Amino acid sequence: MTPPLLSIGDLTVALPRGADRPFALERVALDLVPGEIHCVVGESGSGKSMTAMAVMGLLAEGVEATEGRIDFRGCDLLRLDEAEMRKVRGREIGMIFQEPMTALNPLRTIGDQIGEMFRAHTDLSGPEIAKRVPALLADVHIPDPAAAARAYPHELSGGQRQRAMIAMALALEPAILIADEPTTALDVTTQAQILALIRELQERRGTAVLFITHDFGVVAEIATRVTVMQNGRVVEQGAADDVLDRPQHPYTKALIAAVPSLEPPPRPRLAASHEAALTIDHVSKTYGRRGLFGASKRVVHAVRDVSLSLPRGATLGIVGESGSGKSTLARLIVRLLDPDRGAIRLGDVDIAALSRRALRAQTRHIQMVFQDPHASLNPRHKAGELVAQGLIVHGTPRKAALARAAELFALVGLDPAGVDRYPHEFSGGQRQRIGLARALAVGPEVLIADEPVSALDVSVQAQVLDLLVRLKTELGLSMVFITHDLRVAAQICDRIAVMRNGEVVEIADTVDLFAAPRHPYTRALLAAVPGRHWIPPVPERRIVGA
Amino acid sequence: MRIVLLALRRLAASLPTLLVLLVGLFVLLQFAPGDTVDALMAQMGGGDPAAADELRRFYGLDLSVPVRLGHYLWRLVQLDLGYSAIYGKPVAEVIVERLPPTLLLMGASLAFAFAGGLVLGVFAARKVGRWPDTVLSTLGLIFYATPSFWFGLMGIVLFAVDLGWVPAGGYEEIAGGKTGLARVLDVAWHLALPTLTLALIFLATYLRIMRASMLEVMTLDFVRTARAKGLSGMAVLTRHVLRNALLPMVTLIGLQAGTMLGGSVVVESVFALPGLGRLAYESVVQRDLNTLLGIVFVSALLVIVVNFLVDLLYARLDPRIVS
Amino acid sequence: MKVLRLFLSSPAAVIGFALFLVVVAMAASADLAYPGDPLDLAGRPLQWPFTNPRFPLGTDVQGRDIAAVIFHGARVTLAIGGAATAIAMTIGIAVGALAGYHGGLVDEILMRLTEAFQTLPNFLLLLVFIAVFGSDIATVILAIGVVSWPASARLTRAEFLTLRSREFVQAARVLGMRDLPIIFREILPNALPPVIVYASVVMAVAILLESALAFLNLSDPNVPSWGNLIGTGRAVLRTQWYVSAIPGVAILITVLAVSLVGQGLNDALNPRLKGRP
């Protein structure tokens, strides 16, 4: 085995007093060998990002590496002073981040920010730098590099921004590239391109890549070696194939078991004549941005002439990338937004045509579960009140409503004693359960779930999905399930509609869609799913369709 | 061209605001006890009713309120601000005479408060939580909490009367016949203390905003990126943090334009400066309705212009605005 | 509770709070410490502090016991600051909430109104109000409140604009809640912290505005306000400077206390700064 380029040994990082635990990292050891893509994988709080920041010497104030070493080219990075460390950053170790929009300075051009690498570390003259920058941008396959160099970050697309970030990180051809969740904020097709780019550059230049991610699909796609972390400790380490297909540590096993498979489970076909719980009929929504005096009016077609039908008792998946209009559609269905055209029929009632007052009465029949477990619960109310809220609105006496809330807590698998606690006292998964209880409290027939698990760690995600499926069956719900994650969709949906630019491009039963996608876009989506060839090595399927 | 158009559009958009303001004040002041002739009589030390009636007729105060309001608005449409009863000249002339000291005072104070707030804010933010931060923030608050007239009067006693460094008041050496640079320096010398007095009140606000803005920007992702690029602390600060942190400061200028004019009422009175603030106070006391409305009109224009300039500056600082 | 802990961890905030308590204590004990009308002629005017044991802080131009005026004045100042702030915040929050929640035409009209108020220098408007309605203390408070609301309206509106699209608000709407409960029960409690912090600024400004009015001899002479004391002391500024200096310091301390508390609250509530030492 080649000698490691970077060797982390016994690294312990202490958190400031008053934090929820004393150490962020404990005795972490990790070697990075030239030419490898080493994935550090773990759930939130596992310390994977902290490890990267420790390498860069960019730990937050008050957070300190108390023990261990980070050997790089014969010296211990932990012992370098700030000036010496600055020479390592950027020149020897480049880094890219999760959110390319915020990771770039919004007020300066891309070219300027890339050029800064040369200005900070080399003596190159201005004209020389000006020549180098477009070349770098061309290297990461940005079309029209000269224009991109003059552009400001907000003028580029998300994928292009991340390419520019990569061009910047690799400007000085560093020995190591640290990529901290570089594709998490990107759409699946863009993610595939960026992963390909990283691999391409890595192969071409022989850079060692320390790749931090929470996504086993990405690991399967890109890793040569894997380190699995949990609660600041390394639990398993090894070659990618070994870890992915033959996990040893129970935690790794559990994590991999929680990854939904891309292969839809067999499920009964929906009869064509199946009664519809919800019908969406030629619905359109445009956002007009009106300038002063109506001068410049830019129109965005968020949802364009969409017609769908949700069979009673079934789960209709709506899949698409960001900007496809899937969330707008969800909000149109519950009339958080008013459609411009079209009808939304819940049984015999056209929700789209209801007055505000009449709509309020209808809300008990259709409810919504939101994406963000932090933003969807009012932090000022107790959990029990949140769940009881809908009942109280619809006329249940407060006392009875609160009692019912406790029952609902039990139903979604929470301790009924938790009704008196505030949302921030719950974990993300628990909060999502509260959100579910709130929606179920009023006894809806239709549930709109807008990316209900995409903010959750993979193990929690599996539990919440299980719960959702179980309750749907028990309570006889029909569900619209909005997601960007094809793996989740494959496991939970009976039928899937694929949306792009506000339009439904394809709609088919899940099995058919995955087996024989008809629309090129659907095919592109499926092809882009990271680790699509990897079948998680778990005998039994934990998620069962209805 | 686009800028002119934008300016005109802004102006047009604020016309209803301005109209509401002028009509509102006009009507409001009708409820005030006493009119401009009462004030004139007070200034004259009294007089007989015949003289007072003659004056009321002369100023058209014998007409009904709606008629006067109508006249006023009609003249305003023709860009005529009317005639000042107290000053005996067209209001436009009175205001133009009084504008330069106020603009200078406001401009200089603003520049001082902005620059001071910027430098000290950056310094405080870099030492956040440590004693220089605490001392600076507290000092800023103390200036902020000191009534400005007290500060001004004490400044006069110390710097003008006892030390003799600056004049006790006034805008320039009277009939000094100075021109060019000599006059500029003379005016600057006279405005030093008033500027300081007004600026110190606002310094605290700018300091506070700059400090908070710095702290916020320093937590943003691109600052981490800049550090990961191996930039020195100074380079991170000047090339990445500062410009982003400046944005709220620039916004604050626009928000404070109106407040500053209010603050100058007291400062101009203490330093015997012939400015708009004092004029405003005097025209309220003298019930000089035309002048007061004229000042409101002009200060509203001023605020609109300042905000327009702020927008331009903001657009230059932040490329996201243009698109 | 975390907020409280953070607040208490800042020495400046604690000092500010302590100073504020001192002012409150003075206001509360005024009747015990100095019974009777503080505006009464207590002795020979313009006695220096510490020269007459009966008047530890001396007497003012009108022969009042300055210490008594300071104690009773704490009450008036807190009343002016508190009531004016309450008025300003009530108007500001109501306008901001309506504009921010409803948007559209309502927003447009309310914001135009706010703009109109902000375009006019607030002190000038205050002078007009006082000239029109007189300088009775209730009028002064009302006028200060009425000229001070626009900034809090803007702040509330901005908070509402971000909060109204938050998922918990959407959830409430999906549950069929009416607008008013959503505004008051769901959004407002979450919008309040920055607005409350801003209230400290309004309070400080209200106190300073009253003193500026008193400086121009336009505040209510029937109440023992610190501003009035400064106003009367203005004539003897050069000789008996203590007459205006003592209430000046009292105002300074109160405004400082309010501002420090506000700043401490701000730092404690601002999540960006959490976790900093």
Place this chain on the structure above:
Amino acid sequence: MALTRREALLASVATTLAAVLPTAGRAAETPKTGGTLTYHLGSEQRILNPALRASTGVYIVSSKIFESLVDLDAEGKPVGVLATSWEAAADGKTVTFRLRDGVTWHDGKPFTSADVAYTALELWKKYLNYGTQLQQYLEAVDTPDPLTAVFRYARPIPTALLLRALADLGYIAPKHLYEGTNVLENPANTAPIGTGPFKFVQYERGQFIVAERNPAYWRKGFPYLDKIVWRVITDKSAASAALETGQIQISTYSSLALADYDRLAKDPRFEISSRGIEANAFNNTLEFNVRRKELADVRVRRAIAHAINVPFFIENFLYGRGKPATGPIPSSSAAFFPGNPPPYPFDVKKSEALLDEAGYKRGAGGVRFTLKLVPIQNGEDVPLLATYIQQSLAKVGIKVEIQLLDIAGALSTVYKDWNFDLATGWHQYRGDPAVSTTVWYRSGSPKGSPWTNQWGWQSDVVDKLIDDAASELDPVKRKALYAEFVAKVNEELPIWLVTERQFIGATWKTVKNHHNQPRWDSSDAHDTWIDA
């Protein structure tokens, strides 16, 4: 001191000569020519024409530019300026002025009797405050030749009253600039053309006014000064500072804070005194609205007067500058002062007894009744007195609420709306009771005229006394009528004059020949010089 017409005429000739010749006796030092005198101006002036506006603020400036027919000499006797002599007919209805020869306006035009006739009929009689009152019976001004002006009145007018009043209300404006124009908007109102020793140069609004030496001045060799600058400083403390730093050399008519006068008096650089301003005495007043039930009872009014310790107020609040008033005619007015003592000395017991007697017993909290007091803020001592009245009346069981308004508001509240119980301000005595004092007592003043009887109080006896005295030609009889008037109004007490005071001025001692006559600040300063 009473003058017969003959004596007045003789005196005027004598003093005219004295005025033409340099006042050699007083100027012990040799006057230096040149230099700039800087004056404090406490408020902005809209009109700088004293024939249109009678006020000390206008006089401070315009008296250096315009000239009156007569002025006062060092002893306070009328002395000719633009008039060289005068004579009244026996019936008192005709007064003939001989005018000074060789006087020119600053624009070079000659000064003639036509200017006098025009000014008297078109400006004084029509627009000049107090002038309209004084000249209300003026029917015509004949101009038999360019240097003679004959004033014809419908009723007799006492010569002493006319001459004394003309010192203030006798300024002549140039006919050739005013005739046929809109008088109130004439540009010459703010860029005046006069005959005086100084020519107007510049008026910077809110800052300063400048006038320079008139080389063609009719007093040969005068003035000494090159220039006079009036500096507008409205803030009293700022003005004191300006005086101390030498930015201004004179501040007069009590434009500084009383405390600062007290302080500056100890500074050897300044002269602080009422010398040269004594012609304008003034009183702090307490005005009763007798429409109010309680105040309609003279016992209550007297009780209020007894309740206030005026000497204490003067000693502690006015720095001893003033004395308790004796009535509407101040002791400084030698020609009319009847010599009585202050009518209502401080006596709390008597006050309480009077109130009890009037039937107003102390009620809950010891309060008999509540009154609203409106201060009319002429000077800094007005709010002080208002508070002192509040404090004093509280002791006898009358609760006072002060309603603070700015001056325009206070004037209209008191004099136009009658919306007050008590008011306090200043009464100014302008040399003769008929000029601006008797209007405070005479009934029939139209509603809304400030500083007139708006108290709802009327006395036929007093009205008759006032009318008789105004047209009584014999000075001795006139004085007797006014003594009777004072006694009557002191007894009835429709208003109570609390203090009798004089204005104070502060002057750098480097200024020479200043304040050498009783209305010096409203005079021409032709012989003033600066010892630089």
